[in-house]
Amino acid sequence: MLISGACVPAISEGLELSVVRVGKSYGATVALEQADINLRAGEVHSLLGENGAGKSTLVRILAGAVVPDCGVMHLHGAPYRPMSITEARDQQVSTAFQELSLVPNLSVAQNLLLPRIPKSVFFISSAAETMRRASSMLARYDLERIDPAIEVSSLPLADRQRLEIVRALENAGRVLILDEPTASLAETDWLFGQIGSATDRGVAVLYISHRLAEVREICQRATVLRNGRTIATVSLKEASNDDIFEMMVGRRDDHVRKHASSALKDAAPRLSVKSLSNGVLVDASFNVRPGEILAVAALEGQGQRSLFRCLAGLEPAKSGSIEIDSREHSISSPRKALKAGSGIAYLPEERKTEGILAGLSAATNIVVPILSTISTARLVGQNAEAEAAGPEGAKVELSERYLSFAIGDLSGGNQQKALIARTLATGARTLLLFDPTRGVDVGTKQAIYSAIRAFAASGGSVLFYSSELPEIVQLADRCMVLYQGKIVETFEGSAIDEQGLVAAMIGHRATARLRAMQ
Amino acid sequence: MTSRSQNTSYIAVPDKRGNAKVSRETISAVSVAVLCVVILLGSRFISPSLGSWSQVETVLTLGSFLVVLSFGQGLVILSGGLDLSLPALITLGGVLSTAWVGAGNPDALFLLPLVLVGCGLVGSFTAVGVVWLKVPPFIMSMATSIMVASATLGMTNGTTRGAAPELLTDLMKSQIAGVPASILLLLAFVFFGWVLQARSVFGRHVYAVGTNDQAARIAGIPVTLTQFLPYVISAVCAGFVGMMLVGYSNGATLRMGDNYLLPSIAAVVIGGSSILGGRGTFLGTVGGAILLTTLGTVISAIGLNFGLRTIIEGSIILIALLVLRDEFFERLRAFRRP
Numbered sequence: 001m002l003i004s005g006a007c008v009p010a011i012s013e014g015l016e017l018s019v020v021r022v023g024k025s026y027g028a029t030v031a032l033e034q035a036d037i038n039l040r041a042g043e044v045h046s047l048l049g050e051n052g053a054g055k056s057t058l059v060r061i062l063a064g065a066v067v068p069d070c071g072v073m074h075l076h077g078a079p080y081r082p083m084s085i086t087e088a089r090d091q092q093v094s095t096a097f098q099e100l101s102l103v104p105n106l107s108v109a110q111n112l113l114l115p116r117i118p119k120s121v122f123f124i125s126s127a128a129e130t131m132r133r134a135s136s137m138l139a140r141y142d143l144e145r146i147d148p149a150i151e152v153s154s155l156p157l158a159d160r161q162r163l164e165i166v167r168a169l170e171n172a173g174r175v176l177i178l179d180e181p182t183a184s185l186a187e188t189d190w191l192f193g194q195i196g197s198a199t200d201r202g203v204a205v206l207y208i209s210h211r212l213a214e215v216r217e218i219c220q221r222a223t224v225l226r227n228g229r230t231i232a233t234v235s236l237k238e239a240s241n242d243d244i245f246e247m248m249v250g251r252r253d254d255h256v257r258k259h260a261s262s263a264l265k266d267a268a269p270r271l272s273v274k275s276l277s278n279g280v281l282v283d284a285s286f287n288v289r290p291g292e293i294l295a296v297a298a299l300e301g302q303g304q305r306s307l308f309r310c311l312a313g314l315e316p317a318k319s320g321s322i323e324i325d326s327r328e329h330s331i332s333s334p335r336k337a338l339k340a341g342s343g344i345a346y347l348p349e350e351r352k353t354e355g356i357l358a359g360l361s362a363a364t365n366i367v368v369p370i371l372s373t374i375s376t377a378r379l380v381g382q383n384a385e386a387e388a389a390g391p392e393g394a395k396v397e398l399s400e401r402y403l404s405f406a407i408g409d410l411s412g413g414n415q416q417k418a419l420i421a422r423t424l425a426t427g428a429r430t431l432l433l434f435d436p437t438r439g440v441d442v443g444t445k446q447a448i449y450s451a452i453r454a455f456a457a458s459g460g461s462v463l464f465y466s467s468e469l470p471e472i473v474q475l476a477d478r479c480m481v482l483y484q485g486k487i488v489e490t491f492e493g494s495a496i497d498e499q500g501l502v503a504a505m506i507g508h509r510a511t512a513r514l515r516a517m518q
Numbered sequence: 519m520t521s522r523s524q525n526t527s528y529i530a531v532p533d534k535r536g537n538a539k540v541s542r543e544t545i546s547a548v549s550v551a552v553l554c555v556v557i558l559l560g561s562r563f564i565s566p567s568l569g570s571w572s573q574v575e576t577v578l579t580l581g582s583f584l585v586v587l588s589f590g591q592g593l594v595i596l597s598g599g600l601d602l603s604l605p606a607l608i609t610l611g612g613v614l615s616t617a618w619v620g621a622g623n624p625d626a627l628f629l630l631p632l633v634l635v636g637c638g639l640v641g642s643f644t645a646v647g648v649v650w651l652k653v654p655p656f657i658m659s660m661a662t663s664i665m666v667a668s669a670t671l672g673m674t675n676g677t678t679r680g681a682a683p684e685l686l687t688d689l690m691k692s693q694i695a696g697v698p699a700s701i702l703l704l705l706a707f708v709f710f711g712w713v714l715q716a717r718s719v720f721g722r723h724v725y726a727v728g729t730n731d732q733a734a735r736i737a738g739i740p741v742t743l744t745q746f747l748p749y750v751i752s753a754v755c756a757g758f759v760g761m762m763l764v765g766y767s768n769g770a771t772l773r774m775g776d777n778y779l780l781p782s783i784a785a786v787v788i789g790g791s792s793i794l795g796g797r798g799t800f801l802g803t804v805g806g807a808i809l810l811t812t813l814g815t816v817i818s819a820i821g822l823n824f825g826l827r828t829i830i831e832g833s834i835i836l837i838a839l840l841v842l843r844d845e846f847f848e849r850l851r852a853f854r855r856p
Contacts, residue, residue, distance in 0.1 A: 312736070357725070
């Protein structure tokens with residue numbers, strides 16, 4: 001059977017956890033409307049869906065962090081309705097959360113044993129016993145190299161994620177839930193090994209990840225959520241990537257590959273940056289032509305942040321000049337950037353803290369930089385805002401009905417769409433997009449890509465940084481690589497490929513050229 | 519995957535998850551209004567003279583002081599600040615309009631707008647400290663308050679001179695077509711305030727800056743100006759309240775603003791605004807101000823002393839703060855569902 005709908009398969013299939021018609025609302029928004037999922041003992045089951053499809057809500061319900069409004073859950077045939085994470089754990093359902101739940105200023109050992117730290121006389125926790133148990137636990141999961149005595153905050157992110165997983169493994173007798181377990185793990189061997197030995201013990205594993213390749217490698221079945229509902233449960237062997245994409249997004253992937261560049265080669269540059277230095281950034285010079293999409297590729301902290309913040313008017317440049325349409329401008333604030341010549345609009349890196357205005361509607365969020373323009377005698381109503389925001393939202397496929405929602409209640413993907421719509425709404429002819437698809441799902445990504453392409457095709461210039469190389473390969477007409485604050489190499493057109501970019505990003509080419517010069 | 523025809527069924531599932539119809543601002547505004555009516559009608563049981571139309575008129579007239587005052591306070595709070603200098607500015611506005619203009623001096627009426635300009639300058643002084651020098655709002659406005667109060671004391675040598683200009687007594691005491699002018703003034707002000715806060719570009723900017731000034735700056739909003747103006751508006755409103763009080767009570771005293779600080783904040787909070795800024799409506803604040811005034815008149819009508827009134831006011835603010843937390847609304851919504 002490929003598609004099992006809402007009905008519950010027979011218990012005889014080794015059914016461990018069954019969830020029927022579960023729903024949950026958070027204040028203004030219904031996060032989960034009707035979810036059904038069945039986990040079998042010993043299987044690795046994937047939960048797929050776009051951002052905002054309801055995955056995290058379902059996970060939080062299963063983990064006991066959230067109590068559902070409606071629906072029935074059964075664990076190994078008995079009713080399952082945990083009121084807290086501890087209660088879920090007592091019934092051997094354990095979760096490794098995406099936003100790690102470790103206490104940073106406690107030791108590794110204390111974190112592993114919480115909430116049951118061994119007591120000695122007078123209820124004082126026994127440090128020696130805690131240490132002993134923690135090291136045996138670490139040994140059992142092949143992590144002897146981690147010292148149980150050190151503080152969690154001093155560990156690298158990857159090891160903290162491993163600890164979170166170990167703690168979940170230790171308590172997962174029946175069901176193990178892993179929410180984006182590879183978000184900060186570079187290699188998956190250790191994790192997959194641990195999952196394998198858990199399933200050998202008959203544990204049902206629910207595996208949530210955005211990376212489809214990984215899901216295919218380890219999972220047998222997948223349940224797809226969309227708009228808060230279970231769309232289908234499929235066998236991964238028999239479903240193609242296109243099928244899954246369609247179930248997640250509601251339409252086929254149009255397979256947009258490398259497009260024809262719309263850059264006007266002979267036109268004067270729209271944005272011309274001359275020996276700009278600031279912070280890590282040293283002596284950066286480059287041009288962006290009308291209609292061109294210029295990408296910046298770099299590892300973390302190579303000066304890309306300084307570059308974007310400088311051009312956006314958030315940091316003063318130490319030296320160098322910025323010319324827009326061949327006229328020099330001093331950009332001392334984002335407001336000035338918008339007004340400089342044909343205008344520069346900036347999409348900030350941190351959506352939550354620098355982007356959205358949480359309590360205001362999505363429509364207000366989109367038109368907030370141009371309120372004066374859409375106002376009549378400095379007055380502006382909700383209708384005027386929705387009217388002005390609608391077309392901009394449509395460019396990024398933001399559904400019209402979200403316009404009246406408080407933006408803080410929308411999913412991350414929709415928030416990002418609204419913020420991109422905001423930069424488009426400003427009418428600026430140059431966009432600075434810092435990681436425009438950070439943490440958004442495939443459907444939203446495609447919508448954002450088409451919006452960027454359409455903007456360039458209409459003669460706009462785009463400078464964007466991305467932490468995802470396939471995105472750069474797909475989108476960019478040209479790509480500069482920053483390494484230690486310098487532009488070490490620029491790729492153009494079909495010469496942009498992942499291998500070449502990686503080599504330049506890790507400084508390989510720069511050092512090779514230096515050696516050749518000597 | 520099987521056939522295409524089966525696939526299309528995935529596409530047909532629409533996103534039916536909806537937005538909750540009522541926002542927390544609406545809930546609090548409506549409950550405040552209901553509470554006002556309940557208290558007014560309920561007070562009939564205490565004394566038959568209460569709950570009459572004339573009492574409603576009294577409440578609206580007395581409430582108009584608080585409405586005007588808490589409009590300014592509300593804007594400042596919405597932008598993420600707090601203004602503790604209002605009592606001093608009320609006194610300043612009152613004292614200056616009796617001293618500079620006084621009774622029987624129609625030629626000097628042009629000085630009344632000048633008094634408001636003076637109050638606005640005092641507000642800019644507070645704003646400079648808060649916005650540019652980054653002094654915490656409550657310290658800066660407290661400092662302004664002390665300076666203004668001392669200056670007023672020094673100016674008057676302890677006794678206020680002059681009487682209320684006729685224009686102001688007319689404003690507060692005459693009737694137009696059988697309706698007290700003060701109530702018409704109140705209605706006009708409420709409309710003006712609502713337009714400025716809810717329907718103007720400036721109002722939107724204040725919401726944005728109060729929500730997150732960093733994000734507002736990146737979005738290209740003039741953050742400095744938007745943080746600056748509410749203090750000026752608030753000071754002008756307080757000065758105007760001083761004039762209204764002069765018209766109402768036929769003179770100024772050096773302590774005429776003292777009892778208005780806590781109520782000006784209370785009205786804003788009871789009306790459903792966040793004390794941290796970025797959330798709230800002016801109509802809610804109006805409801806809060808009327809509710810506080812209603813309570814005040816009922817308390818004094820049944821002869822409770824002033825101390826008790828302050829205690830009740832304090833408790834109401836506390837309850838409002840507790841009740842207006844988001845978790846409470848969450849629970850309220852969850853409760854309605856089976």
